[in-house]
Amino acid sequence: MTDEDAVFSALGDPTRRRLLDRLSSDGPMTATELAPDYPMSRQAVVKHLTTLAGAGLLVPERQGRDVRYRVHAEAMSEAAGWMADITARWDRRLAALDRQVRSNPQSRLDKGPAAG
Amino acid sequence: MTDEDAVFSALGDPTRRRLLDRLSSDGPMTATELAPDYPMSRQAVVKHLTTLAGAGLLVPERQGRDVRYRVHAEAMSEAAGWMADITARWDRRLAALDRQVRSNPQSRLDKGPAAG
DNA sequence: TGGTCGTGCAACTATTTAGTTGCAGATTAC
DNA sequence: GTAATCTGCAACTAAATAGTTGCACGACCA
Numbered sequence: 001m002t003d004e005d006a007v008f009s010a011l012g013d014p015t016r017r018r019l020l021d022r023l024s025s026d027g028p029m030t031a032t033e034l035a036p037d038y039p040m041s042r043q044a045v046v047k048h049l050t051t052l053a054g055a056g057l058l059v060p061e062r063q064g065r066d067v068r069y070r071v072h073a074e075a076m077s078e079a080a081g082w083m084a085d086i087t088a089r090w091d092r093r094l095a096a097l098d099r100q101v102r103s104n105p106q107s108r109l110d111k112g113p114a115a116g
Numbered sequence: 117m118t119d120e121d122a123v124f125s126a127l128g129d130p131t132r133r134r135l136l137d138r139l140s141s142d143g144p145m146t147a148t149e150l151a152p153d154y155p156m157s158r159q160a161v162v163k164h165l166t167t168l169a170g171a172g173l174l175v176p177e178r179q180g181r182d183v184r185y186r187v188h189a190e191a192m193s194e195a196a197g198w199m200a201d202i203t204a205r206w207d208r209r210l211a212a213l214d215r216q217v218r219s220n221p222q223s224r225l226d227k228g229p230a231a232g
Numbered sequence: 233t234g235g236t237c238g239t240g241c242a243a244c245t246a247t248t249t250a251g252t253t254g255c256a257g258a259t260t261a262c
Numbered sequence: 263g264t265a266a267t268c269t270g271c272a273a274c275t276a277a278a279t280a281g282t283t284g285c286a287c288g289a290c291c292a
Contacts, residue, residue, distance in 0.1 A: 163249090180259065
């Protein structure tokens, strides 16, 4: 399923965006491996990874006593789809707005229903 | 300039995404006009609008005693650009990951440096 | 079997954030 | 001029979040 709110909220934190970037470029890693590169404890990193996993963006994979977090391709694609969608919607609306302003430059300065 | 952190953080809140959607579809509005449609006070809405404006996504425009918040096309395009960028990056990495997994299906289950 | 290492749980603190209310000051309308 | 209406500031509360530490349990290795 992957819930839009959870995804955008997860993406709202800069540390989590960095983590996601890292894992999508370097492949699956454990919290213990990641932690030294961040100015926080392993547990703090674990919490961020758990949040990302909760949003469906990562999948924890157990290997013996280790747990590697892997980017979840499907969820990432879905999230990317939302972003593209939102972007397109903005573009359309902005284009419409632009046309509107060009064709009637005064309209935005109107103060009332043309009281004449 | 418009700072990426501020934008993603602003987008992290569902109320703010709704506000942005609304303003980009219905055009500029005041906090007082918007507030009745949200389960919160005018002041709470003002705070959200201020946050969005702080991220550069909205521009407040004074008209007499009213202040209408207008979607800031340029900043929105820039943000859309980031999103498209991130999306593309994910896509590339995910594609690479996919290729890797297909060409060497065992690799992710390997537990050591290929002792065999 | 005992030592080492990694994960996971829990309790706790501090900061940020979402929300509230009350009120002052400016502007418009009558 | 006065009343109504809107913004903007400030103080405050409550809840969520980012971070910490300590410890127990399970897995690996010698």
